[in-house]
Amino acid sequence: MAPVFSDFDKKMMRRCFQLARKGQARVHPNPMVGAVIVKDGRIIAEGYHHYFGGPHAEVEAFKNAKEDVTGATLYCNLEPCCHTNKKTPPCTPLIISKKIARVVVSNIDPNPEVSGKGLQQLREAGIEVQAGLLAEEGEELNRFFFVSMREQRPYVTVKVAQSVDGFISAKRGSQTWLTGDKSVRYVHRLRSFHDAVLVGSGTIVSDDPQLNVRYARGPNPKRIILAPHLQVPLNAAVFSDKHTEQTVVITSDLAASHKVKALEEAGVTVYRLPGTADGLLDLNDVMRVLWEKFKIHSLLVEGGQKVFSAFLNAGLWDEWIVLQAPKILGQGVTALSDVKPTAFTLKKIVRLGEDAALIFTKKKSDKAS
Amino acid sequence: MAPVFSDFDKKMMRRCFQLARKGQARVHPNPMVGAVIVKDGRIIAEGYHHYFGGPHAEVEAFKNAKEDVTGATLYCNLEPCCHTNKKTPPCTPLIISKKIARVVVSNIDPNPEVSGKGLQQLREAGIEVQAGLLAEEGEELNRFFFVSMREQRPYVTVKVAQSVDGFISAKRGSQTWLTGDKSVRYVHRLRSFHDAVLVGSGTIVSDDPQLNVRYARGPNPKRIILAPHLQVPLNAAVFSDKHTEQTVVITSDLAASHKVKALEEAGVTVYRLPGTADGLLDLNDVMRVLWEKFKIHSLLVEGGQKVFSAFLNAGLWDEWIVLQAPKILGQGVTALSDVKPTAFTLKKIVRLGEDAALIFTKKKSDKAS
Numbered sequence: 001m002a003p004v005f006s007d008f009d010k011k012m013m014r015r016c017f018q019l020a021r022k023g024q025a026r027v028h029p030n031p032m033v034g035a036v037i038v039k040d041g042r043i044i045a046e047g048y049h050h051y052f053g054g055p056h057a058e059v060e061a062f063k064n065a066k067e068d069v070t071g072a073t074l075y076c077n078l079e080p081c082c083h084t085n086k087k088t089p090p091c092t093p094l095i096i097s098k099k100i101a102r103v104v105v106s107n108i109d110p111n112p113e114v115s116g117k118g119l120q121q122l123r124e125a126g127i128e129v130q131a132g133l134l135a136e137e138g139e140e141l142n143r144f145f146f147v148s149m150r151e152q153r154p155y156v157t158v159k160v161a162q163s164v165d166g167f168i169s170a171k172r173g174s175q176t177w178l179t180g181d182k183s184v185r186y187v188h189r190l191r192s193f194h195d196a197v198l199v200g201s202g203t204i205v206s207d208d209p210q211l212n213v214r215y216a217r218g219p220n221p222k223r224i225i226l227a228p229h230l231q232v233p234l235n236a237a238v239f240s241d242k243h244t245e246q247t248v249v250i251t252s253d254l255a256a257s258h259k260v261k262a263l264e265e266a267g268v269t270v271y272r273l274p275g276t277a278d279g280l281l282d283l284n285d286v287m288r289v290l291w292e293k294f295k296i297h298s299l300l301v302e303g304g305q306k307v308f309s310a311f312l313n314a315g316l317w318d319e320w321i322v323l324q325a326p327k328i329l330g331q332g333v334t335a336l337s338d339v340k341p342t343a344f345t346l347k348k349i350v351r352l353g354e355d356a357a358l359i360f361t362k363k364k365s366d367k368a369s
Numbered sequence: 370m371a372p373v374f375s376d377f378d379k380k381m382m383r384r385c386f387q388l389a390r391k392g393q394a395r396v397h398p399n400p401m402v403g404a405v406i407v408k409d410g411r412i413i414a415e416g417y418h419h420y421f422g423g424p425h426a427e428v429e430a431f432k433n434a435k436e437d438v439t440g441a442t443l444y445c446n447l448e449p450c451c452h453t454n455k456k457t458p459p460c461t462p463l464i465i466s467k468k469i470a471r472v473v474v475s476n477i478d479p480n481p482e483v484s485g486k487g488l489q490q491l492r493e494a495g496i497e498v499q500a501g502l503l504a505e506e507g508e509e510l511n512r513f514f515f516v517s518m519r520e521q522r523p524y525v526t527v528k529v530a531q532s533v534d535g536f537i538s539a540k541r542g543s544q545t546w547l548t549g550d551k552s553v554r555y556v557h558r559l560r561s562f563h564d565a566v567l568v569g570s571g572t573i574v575s576d577d578p579q580l581n582v583r584y585a586r587g588p589n590p591k592r593i594i595l596a597p598h599l600q601v602p603l604n605a606a607v608f609s610d611k612h613t614e615q616t617v618v619i620t621s622d623l624a625a626s627h628k629v630k631a632l633e634e635a636g637v638t639v640y641r642l643p644g645t646a647d648g649l650l651d652l653n654d655v656m657r658v659l660w661e662k663f664k665i666h667s668l669l670v671e672g673g674q675k676v677f678s679a680f681l682n683a684g685l686w687d688e689w690i691v692l693q694a695p696k697i698l699g700q701g702v703t704a705l706s707d708v709k710p711t712a713f714t715l716k717k718i719v720r721l722g723e724d725a726a727l728i729f730t731k732k733k734s735d736k737a738s
Binding site for chain 1: 533534535539681691693695696697698699703704705707708709710711712713714715718720723724725727729732
């Protein structure tokens with residue numbers, strides 16, 4: 001029987017989400033987790049996971065408790081961990097030792113090393129355990145974590161800045177600035193909480209982007225450049241600025257060796273994949289490399305036309321964000337080319353000054369079950 | 370010196386706007402007007418213009434007053450009328466005879482027969498008169514009225530239902546249903562408060578629309594069909610349903626006479642304009658005819674590609690509404706073709722179920738001053 005939660009339980013879990021969010025852009029690829037300890041209907045301590053490698057939310061909450069937690073309820077949006085092959089000690093023994101009476105969580109940890117085992121340990125210690133409170137909200141909060149764990153690939157956010165008539169640039173090979181300041185800050189914020197951003201070689205040529213975080217707080221993501229033929233200028237920003245160790249070029253066996261060498265000498269990581277019959281890269285291969293080799297859990301795809309179209313056609317995306325600029329270009333490079341009809345679900349609309357961000361997810365029936 | 374209005378004044382004017390809106394879809398082409406009578410800081414009567422040809426808001430308010438209005442303040446979003454060549458008697462003599470002490474209005478009537486003269490008459494009668502309270506909101510409420518009076522043409526709302534990649538149909542000559550139920554109701558509501566809807570002959574051929582109000586309350590608009598060569602099937606809904614007297618075809622001297630005759634026999638009004646050199650219609654001519662001959666004050670343009678593109682290029686539009694469906698079509702007929710770059714201002718975003726309505730207006734600098 002599914003547990004029945006009170007309004008107070010929900011309020012406490014929402015507080016966990018709120019606390020968890022404070023770790024955004026700092027904890028990834030870990031999930032964001034918040035914890036609240038309640039005794040006699042009163043919050044006596046709170047905690048959250050601050051940064052990757054730092055103490056877990058439960059540990060923080062216990063640390064912040066100024067009174068005895070014996071018999072208290074612990075709310076936590078994610079199942080407490082019980083595995084040991086990681087940076088921090090497991091949380092379940094601590095919870096048991098603190099004589100917590102009840103544990104309420106939103107989501108079960110999808111990590112196969114935990115996945116229900118943490119809760120089981122708590123139950124075996126005589127603690128009342130309930131899971132599934134506001135599970136959808138919890139899953140949305142940590143969508144990068146859940147989807148990447150489930151699909152064993154990075155969570156993919158695609159960001160397309162386009163005119164009302166669907167163009168991303170007025171002319172091939174040159175950049176057209178479409179969106180306003182608020183959209184720029186929005187994009188930099190997106191970058192700050194994704195592990196990596198990805199563009200194609202065409203975007204390097206036309207826009208020469210820095211692909212870092214300047215108009216938001218947070219760490220710079222890794223910069224992934226898809227360049228099957230390595231037709232990119234060596235003096236591009238991503239190959240010549242102070243952060244070339246953050247740049248990964250994925251190329252094919254068609255790439256000229258001297259160019260690979262030059263990039264490597266500049267501090268760039270170059271990864272070769274076998275090219276496809278049409279001289280391109282297989283996106284499934286790319287995703288596997290990003291996941292296994294580079295431990296990328298979340299990926300922000302920023303262009304251009306070929307890259308957008310390939311990700312759409314391969315179904316390798318989770319969120320499709322259209323930044324709609326209030327402009328008609330009349331002609332230019334369309335966001336997509338040679339794509340198959342696709343149905344979206346509208347998740348959210350955000351007004352960004354004069355631009356509108358339309359955030360789409362996959363239509364339910366199209367999602368892999 | 371500009372008058373200083375109190376928060377109470379603003380509250381009363383917002384109430385006028387609220388009352389005025391009750392006449393939407395019933396009073397056009399008249400403006401929507403509401404009136405509130407206040408005495409000793411208390412509303413003692415309210416009224417609004419209910420339907421075209423009916424009593425004005427001020428008259429309604431006086432009728433509803435259950436106590437003596439002597440010395441009261443009259444709030445009204447539009448300057449009271451003083452001209453006589455119309456359906457109802459002028460309001461200024463009534464206001465004077467009722468011994469109103471103060472009159473506060475939002476907007477001056479742009480009708481040259483009134484335009485300040487109404488307020489002048491009140492002032493000359495010793496009444497304290499103030500204008501300009503929440504003038505922008507008042508102008509927005511009656512934008513059809515103000516723009517059409519000023520520009521001497523219908524206010525033009527363009528409604529484009531399109532996919533995320535900018536297509537209005539997957540294939541030329543056939544209809545693609547893009548938007549959901551809420552968008553359909555939204556469009557029918559738009560129709561209900563515009564004097565007329567307009568489409569090109571291509572839309573009649575591909576969609577065979579009824580262009581009436583079925584999924585909203587309110588009157589059916591006139592149906593304007595632009596068909597320079599009269600290449601339209603005589604059995605189309607707009608030419609053969611029970612409301613052909615609502616259909617106006619605007620064609621050129623290139624149209625075959627027998628077809629004109631057949632349409633006229635079906636009850637359709639056919640208006641011939643000289644064709645342009647490229648065998649099309651001059652939109653400025655069309656607008657003049659709609660304004661002068663058919664007294665159209667507000668026009669909803671519903672398609673298709675040629676019509677959208679012509680209105681955009683001619684700058685003959687006031688509101689550009691994009692109904693963004695959550696779909697990628699990949700190919701098909703684009704909303705626009707051969708248009709010049711145009712900058713919009715984002716006025717409003719409305720979520721309509723799975724669709725997003727982006728409402729644009731002209732960029733301020735592009736507006737005729």
